[in-house]
Amino acid sequence: MSRFFLQRLATLIATLAVASLVVFGVLEVLPGNAAQTLLGPDADPEAVAALTAQLGLDQPAWQRYLQWVRGLLTGALGDSHAYGSPVAELILERLQLTVPLAVLAMLLAAALALGAGLYAAAHHRRPGDWGLMGLAQIGIALPNFWLAILLILLFAVRLQWLPAGGFPGWSAEDGGGFWPALQALLLPAVALAVVQGAILARITRSAVLDVLREDFVRTARAKGLSRRGALWRHVLRNALVPVLTVMGLQFAGLLAGTIVVENVFALPGLGRLVFQSIANRDLIVVRNCVLLLAAMVVFVNFAVDVLAALIDPRLARRAG
Amino acid sequence: MNAAPHASATARPHWQRALLHGSLVLGGALTLLVLAAALLSLWWTPWSPFAMDMGQRLAPPGAAHWLGTDAFGRDVASLLLVGARSSLLAGVVAVGIGLAIGTALGLLAAARRGWVEELVMRLADFSFAFPAVLSAILFTAAWGPGLVNAIVAIGIFNIPVFARVARAGALAVWSREYVLAARACGKGMLRTTLEHVLPNIAPMLIVQATVQFALAILAEAALSYLGLGTQPPQPSWGRMLSDAQTLMHQAPLLAVWPGMAIACAVLGLNLLGDGLRDLLDPRMRAR
Amino acid sequence: MPLLEVTDLRIALATPNGLVQAVRGLDFSLDAGGTLGLIGESGCGKSLTALALMGLLPDGAQVSGSIRLAGQELVGLDERALCALRGNRMAMVFQEPMAALNPLHRVGDQVAEPLRIHQGLGRRQARQRAQALLERVGIDDAARRMSGYPHEFSGGQRQRICIAMALACGPALLIADEPTTALDTEVQAHILALLRELVAERGMALLLISHDLAVVAQNAARMLVMYGGCLVEAGDAAQVFARMAHPYTRGLLAARPVLGGAADARAALRPPLPTIAGSVPPLHALPPGCPFAGRCAYTIAACHAALPPLADLGGGHGVRCIRPEAIAGAAP
Numbered sequence: 001m002s003r004f005f006l007q008r009l010a011t012l013i014a015t016l017a018v019a020s021l022v023v024f025g026v027l028e029v030l031p032g033n034a035a036q037t038l039l040g041p042d043a044d045p046e047a048v049a050a051l052t053a054q055l056g057l058d059q060p061a062w063q064r065y066l067q068w069v070r071g072l073l074t075g076a077l078g079d080s081h082a083y084g085s086p087v088a089e090l091i092l093e094r095l096q097l098t099v100p101l102a103v104l105a106m107l108l109a110a111a112l113a114l115g116a117g118l119y120a121a122a123h124h125r126r127p128g129d130w131g132l133m134g135l136a137q138i139g140i141a142l143p144n145f146w147l148a149i150l151l152i153l154l155f156a157v158r159l160q161w162l163p164a165g166g167f168p169g170w171s172a173e174d175g176g177g178f179w180p181a182l183q184a185l186l187l188p189a190v191a192l193a194v195v196q197g198a199i200l201a202r203i204t205r206s207a208v209l210d211v212l213r214e215d216f217v218r219t220a221r222a223k224g225l226s227r228r229g230a231l232w233r234h235v236l237r238n239a240l241v242p243v244l245t246v247m248g249l250q251f252a253g254l255l256a257g258t259i260v261v262e263n264v265f266a267l268p269g270l271g272r273l274v275f276q277s278i279a280n281r282d283l284i285v286v287r288n289c290v291l292l293l294a295a296m297v298v299f300v301n302f303a304v305d306v307l308a309a310l311i312d313p314r315l316a317r318r319a320g
Numbered sequence: 321m322n323a324a325p326h327a328s329a330t331a332r333p334h335w336q337r338a339l340l341h342g343s344l345v346l347g348g349a350l351t352l353l354v355l356a357a358a359l360l361s362l363w364w365t366p367w368s369p370f371a372m373d374m375g376q377r378l379a380p381p382g383a384a385h386w387l388g389t390d391a392f393g394r395d396v397a398s399l400l401l402v403g404a405r406s407s408l409l410a411g412v413v414a415v416g417i418g419l420a421i422g423t424a425l426g427l428l429a430a431a432r433r434g435w436v437e438e439l440v441m442r443l444a445d446f447s448f449a450f451p452a453v454l455s456a457i458l459f460t461a462a463w464g465p466g467l468v469n470a471i472v473a474i475g476i477f478n479i480p481v482f483a484r485v486a487r488a489g490a491l492a493v494w495s496r497e498y499v500l501a502a503r504a505c506g507k508g509m510l511r512t513t514l515e516h517v518l519p520n521i522a523p524m525l526i527v528q529a530t531v532q533f534a535l536a537i538l539a540e541a542a543l544s545y546l547g548l549g550t551q552p553p554q555p556s557w558g559r560m561l562s563d564a565q566t567l568m569h570q571a572p573l574l575a576v577w578p579g580m581a582i583a584c585a586v587l588g589l590n591l592l593g594d595g596l597r598d599l600l601d602p603r604m605r606a607r
Numbered sequence: 608m609p610l611l612e613v614t615d616l617r618i619a620l621a622t623p624n625g626l627v628q629a630v631r632g633l634d635f636s637l638d639a640g641g642t643l644g645l646i647g648e649s650g651c652g653k654s655l656t657a658l659a660l661m662g663l664l665p666d667g668a669q670v671s672g673s674i675r676l677a678g679q680e681l682v683g684l685d686e687r688a689l690c691a692l693r694g695n696r697m698a699m700v701f702q703e704p705m706a707a708l709n710p711l712h713r714v715g716d717q718v719a720e721p722l723r724i725h726q727g728l729g730r731r732q733a734r735q736r737a738q739a740l741l742e743r744v745g746i747d748d749a750a751r752r753m754s755g756y757p758h759e760f761s762g763g764q765r766q767r768i769c770i771a772m773a774l775a776c777g778p779a780l781l782i783a784d785e786p787t788t789a790l791d792t793e794v795q796a797h798i799l800a801l802l803r804e805l806v807a808e809r810g811m812a813l814l815l816i817s818h819d820l821a822v823v824a825q826n827a828a829r830m831l832v833m834y835g836g837c838l839v840e841a842g843d844a845a846q847v848f849a850r851m852a853h854p855y856t857r858g859l860l861a862a863r864p865v866l867g868g869a870a871d872a873r874a875a876l877r878p879p880l881p882t883i884a885g886s887v888p889p890l891h892a893l894p895p896g897c898p899f900a901g902r903c904a905y906t907i908a909a910c911h912a913a914l915p916p917l918a919d920l921g922g923g924h925g926v927r928c929i930r931p932e933a934i935a936g937a938a939p
Contacts, residue, residue, distance in 0.1 A: 018446050026458055137594075141587035143538055143558075145545050146579030149565055153572050215706035221663055222701075223721045223772065224694035226686065237711050249448065256451035260542050264565070275546065278457065290458060294449040301448075312711055313756050 004309055004316040012302045019294040020072070024065050027283055068287070077288050082280040087288050090273065097167055098258055098269035101185050102296075105192035105254060110247065112197030117204025117243075122231060124209060132201065139198025144257045148191035148264040155187060162187050165266040188261045195257070196250055203246045207239040214238070241308045241315075248304030252297045344595030350588025354581075358404035367395035369402045369555050378571045387577055390560070391567060396574065400581050403555040406467055407585060410540035410549075411533040413471045418478020419529055425479065426486025427517060430494060431509050441487070444480035452477040452535070453542055460548040467540075467556075470549040474539045478532050485528045489521035523600035530593035534586040541582050557582050609636040610779055610812050611660070614673040618655050621667030624891040629655050631836045633672075634917075637829075639779060640810040644827030644844065646817055646859070650887055652836040653816045657784045660814075661699050662689040677779065694721040698773035702785040704765035708757040714768055715741070715753030721775040740771040744801060763794035767801065774805060781806070782814045787822065799826055820859055824848060829923075832856050835888060835898025837914065842924030852926035854903045854934055858883040897928070905933050 059067075071077050077087040120132040156164035167184045169176030211217065212235060220230040259271030266272075270289060277285040309316040366386065373393030381388045387396040429437040452474060459473035460466070490513075493499060499516050503509075543549035544558030552559070557578040564574035618630035630652040637643045645653045658664045660674055662681060674681040676697060681689070698721075701707050708717055718740055719733035728736065734753070741749035744767040757765055766786060773781055783802060787795035803826060806813045815827050823830050823844065830847055832840040832855065840853040851857045861881045885902035888894055897903070900910035909929055917925045928934065 015446055015449060019449050022446075022450070023458075026462060137587060137590060138583070140590060141534070141583045143541055143561075143579060143582050143586075145542060146561060146575075146582065149561060149568070149575045149579070152565075153568055153575065157568055157572070215701065215703055216709040218663060219701065219707045219769070219772075220709070220720075222661060222693055222699045224690050224692075224724050225720075226690050229690075229724075234709050234712070238709065252448060252451040256453035259453060259457065260546065263546060274454075275457065286458075290454065293451075293454060297449050297451070314710060314758055317758070 001309065001313075001316045005306060008302055008305050012298055015298050016291075016295055019298070020069065020291055021065075023287055023290050023294070024061075024068065027287055028061055072288075072291075078284045080277070080282055080285045082277065082282040082285070087285055090285065091270065091288060091292060094268060094270040094273045096170060097185075097267055098262070098271060100181075101188055101192075101262075101267070101269060102251075102254060102258055104182075104185055104189040105196065105258075106247070106251070108189055108193035109196035109200055109254075112193060113200030113204050113243070116197070116201040118208060118231070118236070120201070120205040121208035121212065122227075129205075133205070136198040136201045139194050139201075142195060144191050144195050145260045145264050147194055148188065148261050151187045151191055152264075165264075167267050167269075184265075184267070188258075188265050188267060191261050191264075192254060192257045196254055199250060200243065200247060204239065204243050207242045208235055211235045211238045237311060241312050244304050244308050244311075248301040251300045255293055255297060341595075343591045344599065347588050347591025347593070347595050350584050351592050352588075354404055354585045354588060355408065357401050358408045361398075361401035361405060365395075365398035365401050367398045369394060369398040370553055371395070378567065378574075380571075380573065388571070388573060390571075390574060391563060396560075396577055399555040399560060400557070400577060403557045403560065403578065403581070404585075406544070406550045406554065406556045407537045407540055407582070410467070410471050410474065411536045411589075414475040414478055414536040414539075415529050415532050417472070417475030418482045418532060419525065422479040422482025423486040423521075423525060426483040426488075427490050427513050429483065429487045430490030430517070431513055437487070440483060444483050447477065447480040450477070452539055456539060456543055457546070457548060460543065465548040465551060467550045467554070470540055470543045471536075474536050478536070481532060482525065482528065485524060486521060489524050490517045493517045493520045523596075527593050527597045527600065530589050530596065534589035534593070537582065537585050537589070608678060610639040610641075610677055611637040611814070612673070612675040613656075613660075614675075616656065616659065616672040616674065617670070618652070618659055618664065619669040620655075620665070620890075621669075622891065626669070627890045628893065629836050629890055630659070631914075633833075633838050635831055635838070635841060637780070637812050637814060639812055640806075641829065642806060642813045642815065642827045644815045644817065644823030644830040645833065646820060646823050646830060647833035648818055648887065650890070651833040653833050654784055656833075657699065657782045657814065657816055660780075660782060661693055661697065662686075663693075663699075691725070694773070694778070695725040695776045696778055697780040697782065698776075698778040699782040699784065700766070700769050700773050700786050703789050704762050704769055705789070707769050708765055710757050712756075713754055714757060714760070717757075718753070718768060718772045718775060721772060725776050736775070737771070740775055741768065743805075744768070744771045744774075745797075746771075762790050763798060766790060766794075766798055770798075770801065770805070774809070774811075777809065778811065780812045780814065782816070784816045785818070786815075788817070788819075795822075802826065820863065832859075835893065836890070837898055837927060838917065838925075839899065839927045840925065841917075842920075842922070846922060846924045850920070850924065850935070852920055852924070852931045852934060853899075853928055854905055855883070855899050857934070905930050 075088055077091070079085065080087050080090055083090060116132050116136065120129045123129050152164045155162045163184050167176075168180045170178065170181045208231075217230055217234055220234045221227070225233065255271075258269065259275060261267075262269045262271040263275060270293065274286060274289045274293070277283075277289065371394065373389065376385070376389050376393045377391060379385055379389040379393075385395050385397065387400070389395055390399065425440050429440040455477055456470060456473035459476075460469045463469050493516060499512060502512055502516065540549050541556075541558035541561070544556040545562045547559070547562065549558060550556035560578035561575060564571070564578070567574060613633060613635050616630055616633040617628065619626050620629050621627075633652075633656060635643070645656065647653045655664065655668075659668075659670050660676075660681070662684070664670065670682055672682060676692070679692075681692075708714070715734055715737050718737040719728075719730075722728045722733040722736055723730070738749050738753055741753055746752055746764060746767055752759075757768075760768065770786075781802075786802070787798050790798065799822065802813065802815075805811065813827070815823065817823050827844050829842065830844045831838055832847070832853060834855050840847060840851075840856050847856065848860075851860065858881075862883060883902055888898055894900070894911065896911040896913055897915050900906045903910070907930065915927050915929045917927050918929075918931055919925055920931065
C-alpha cells in the first residue's frame with residue numbers, strides 16, 4: 001500500500017511539473033511584449049523598458065521559468081499588476097469562495113447521483129428507471145450557465161428567495177456571515193451539480209447493475225440478506241470504486257464549470273480572477289491561477305486513487 | 321453449469337428494441353433539426369439577423385417576430401438559425417481535428433508499442449489536468465478571441481480523447497487471430513492498420529465523435545458566453561445568452577430560447593451516440 | 608417426516624421466446640441427516656431446482672408445486688420469511704468460489720455475517736465463532752488470515768470459506784451446487800471429504816448437485832437423475848448404479864473416460880469415447896413425450912406420445928421409462 005502511495009505521489013509531482021511547463025510555454029508564445037501591452041501602444045518607450053526590466057521580461061525564458069518555480073515553492077508569487085497586490089494574497093482570498101463552491105457542488109452532485117443511480121438500478125427496467133435516466137439525459141445536455149440563468153430567473157428574480165449574484169463573504173464583520181455566504185453559493189452550486197450529477201447518476205446506475213450481476217450478491221442473499229440489505233452492504237461499496245474514479249475525472253469539468261458559473265453570478269472566485277486577468281493581460285496572475293487549477297485537478301485525482309485503493313485493496317496490489 | 325437461460329440472452333426483448341430505436345430516432349431527429357436549421361439559414365431566414373429595428377426592441381413573441389426580438393430589435397428566430405452555424409462549425413472542425421490527429425496518434429501508439437506508446441499515452445494522461453474550457457480560455461486569451469481560435473483550442477483538447485479510444489480499440493484488434501495471421505504473412509504495419517484495424521475501430525470512433533461533438537458545442541457556447549468565442553456581429557447561441565442575462569428583468573424569455581437550442585443540439589447528439597453505441601456493439605461482438 | 612419434501616415442482620422461466628418449462632413435475636424427499644445426489648447435464652434444471660428451494664430464482668420465474676422444509680411450505684412464502692430461513696435453516700454453496708465472495712470485504716466478516724443477521728451476535732462474538740468455523744474447515748492460521756481479503760486465498764480455500772459461511776448458523780439442509788467443478792482434482796477430493804465429515808458431524812442433510820457420477824457415487828446415499836427438466840431415475844445410489852434402469856443413466860456411465868488399465872501398446876486400439884448421440888432438446892421447443900426419446904436406443908413410437916410416468920422398480924427405485932424391462936435385458 002505504501003508503495004502504491006509513493007508511486008501515485010511521484011506521478012502527481014511529475015504531472016505538476018509538466019503542467020507548469022505547459023502553462024509557462026503557452027503564455028510564452030504570446031505575441032508582443034507583455035509590458036508594452038500592459039502600458040498601452042502609446043506608452044513612453046523608457047517606461048516600457050523600465051517595466052520590462054522590472055517584470056524580468058528581458059531575461060531568457062528558462063531563467064524566468066526557474067525563477068517562477070522557485071517562487072512557487074517559497075510562496076513568493078510576485079505581484080499582480082492590475083490589482084497591485086501580491087498574487088498569493090489574491091489567490092488565497094479567491095480560494096475562499098471557489099473551494100467551498102466546488103466542494104458544495106461535488107457533494108450535491110454525489111448525493112443526487114447516488115440517490116438517482118441506486119434507485120434506477122434497483123428499479124431496473126421499470127418506469128422509475130426510464131424516468132430517471134431520461135431526466136439524466138436532459139441534465140447532461142443542459143449548459144450549466146444556462147441552467148444558472150434559469151435558476152436566477154426563478155429563485156432570484158421571480159421568487160426572490162436567493163441572491164442573484166455577488167458574495168457577501170464568510171465573516172460577519174465584513175457584512176457577510178456563514179449563512180448569507182452559503183445562500184450566495186447555493187444557486188451556483190446547484191447549477192454545477194445538476195450536470196455533474198446527471199453524468200454520475202448514469203455511471204452509478206451502470207456500476208450498480210454490473211455489481212448486481214456478480215455472484216457474491218447471490219451469495220449474500222443466500223446468507224439471508226434481503227434485497228435491500230444486499231444492496232446497501234455489498235453492492236454499494238463495490239460500485240463506489242468506478243463511481244469515485246469518474247468523480248475524480250469529472251472534477252476537471254467541474255472546475256471549468258466554476259469559471260463560467262462564477263461569471264454568471266459575478267462571484268469573486270478563482271475562476272473569475274483567471275478570466276479577468278486574461279482580459280487585463282495580467283500574466284503573472286494568469287500563470288499562477290491556471291497552474292493552481294490544474295494542481296487542484298491533479299490532487300483530487302490523486303486523492304481519488306488513494307481512496308479507491310483503500311476501498312478495494314486489489315488496486316494497490318496490482319500497481320505495487 | 322447454470323441451467324437458467326437469462327432473460328436478456330442474445331435476442332433483445334421487444335421493449336428494449338423499441339427503446340433503442342427511440343433513442344436513435346429521437347437523437348437523430350433532434351440532430352437533423354439543428355442541421356436543417358443551420359443549412360436553412362444559409363438560404364433563408366425570416367429576417368436578416370443583422371437588421372436592427374430600434375422601434376421593435378425587446379418585442380415579445382408575435383406574428384411578425386415568432387420568438388420576439390432582442391435589445392437591438394433583431395429577430396430572435398433568425399439569430400437562432402444563424403447561430404446554429406457557429407455551433408455546428410465548432411463541432412465539425414473541433415471533432416475533425418481531434419479525430420484525425422488523435423486517431424493517427426492512437427493507431428501509431430498501438431502499432432509501434434514501446435516508447436512511442438508510452439509517450440503518446442503520457443501526453444494524453446497529462447492533458448486531463450487541463451479541462452477543455454480552461455485551456456480554450458487560455459488559448460483564446462493568448463491568441464485573441466474569435467471562433468477560429470476557439471475551435472482550434474477545443475480541437476486540440478479532443479486529440480487525447482480520440483488517441484485513447486483509438487489505441488484501446490486498436491490494441492484489441494491487433495491481438496485478434498486473423499491480424500496475427502496477416503502479419504505472419506508479411507503484411508506491413510501500415511497496410512494492416514488501414515485495412516484491418518481502422519475499419520474495426522471505426523464504430524467506436526463514430527460513437528465517441530458524437531459525444532465530443534456535443535461537448536464541442538457546449539464549449540463553444542461557453543466561450544461565446546464569456547466573449548471569447550464567436551465575435552459580434554456574428555450570431556452565436558452562447559453570446560445571445562450573455563446578452564439576455566443583462567435583460568432578465570425586462571425580457572426573461574430571451575434567456576430561454578438560445579439555451580433551449582443548445583440543450584436540444586447536445587441532447588440530440590448524446591441520444592444519437594447512445595443509440596449508435598447500442599446498435600453497433602452487439603454486431604461488433606458477433607463479428 | 609422427511610426434512611425436505613418436494614412435490615410436483617414446476618419451474619417456468621420468462622425468456623425472449625416466451626414462457627419456458629425448465630423443470631416439469633419434480634418429486635423427491637430428503638430425510639434429516641440424509642444425503643441426496645442430483646445428477647444431470649447442463650441445462651437439465653438441477654441448478655434451478657436448488658435455487659427454487661432457496662427462493663433465489665431470477666425475476667420472472669414462476670414456481671408451482673410444493674416444497675416443504677420441516678413441514679413449512681416454501682412455495683409462495685413471503686420474502687421476509689424466506690430471508691429468515693436462508694443461511695439459517697438452509698444454506699447453499701455455489702459452483703464458482705472465485706466469484707462467490709465479495710472482494711472488498713474481509714473474509715472473517717463475510718463468515719461472521721450470517722451469525723450477525725440471524726443470531727444477532729455482536730461483532731466480537733461473531734468473529735470468534737467465525738474463526739472457529741474457519742479453523743474447522745481447514746484454513747490454517749485462521750486468527751490472522753480471517754482479516755485477509757478473498758483474493759489472498761486459493762480457489763480451494765475460498766470454497767472452504769464458503770462452506771464455513773454456509774455452516775455458520777447450523778443449517779438443517781446444505782445444498783451444494785457443483786461445489787468442486789471449478790477446482791483441481793486433488794482439491795476436489797479434499798473438499799468433498801470435508802463435506803462428508805461435516806454432514807456426519809452435524810447431522811445435516813446434504814443435497815449434492817453434480818454432473819459427475821463419481822462425485823455422487825461417493826458422497827450420496829440416494830440419487831436422482833434429471834434430464835430435460837424431468838426426473839428420469841431415482842433411488843438409492845447403490846441400487847441405481849447396480850441396475851441403471853434408464854438409458855440415459857446408462858449412457859452417462861458409459862461416457863466416462865477410462866484411464867489406465869489396458870496396456871499402452873493397446874492404447875491405439877481402444878475404442879473411441881462413447882457418446883450419447885444427439886443433443887438435449889431446446890427448452891422452448893420441448894417435444895411431447897419422453898425428453899430422451901430420439902436419443903435413446905430403445906425408442907419406440909409410444910415414447911414420443913406422452914411423458915412416461917414414474918415406474919416403481921421396488922425398494923424405492925423409480926424410473927421414468929415405458930420399457931425398463933427391455934433395457935434391463937441389454938448388457939450394461
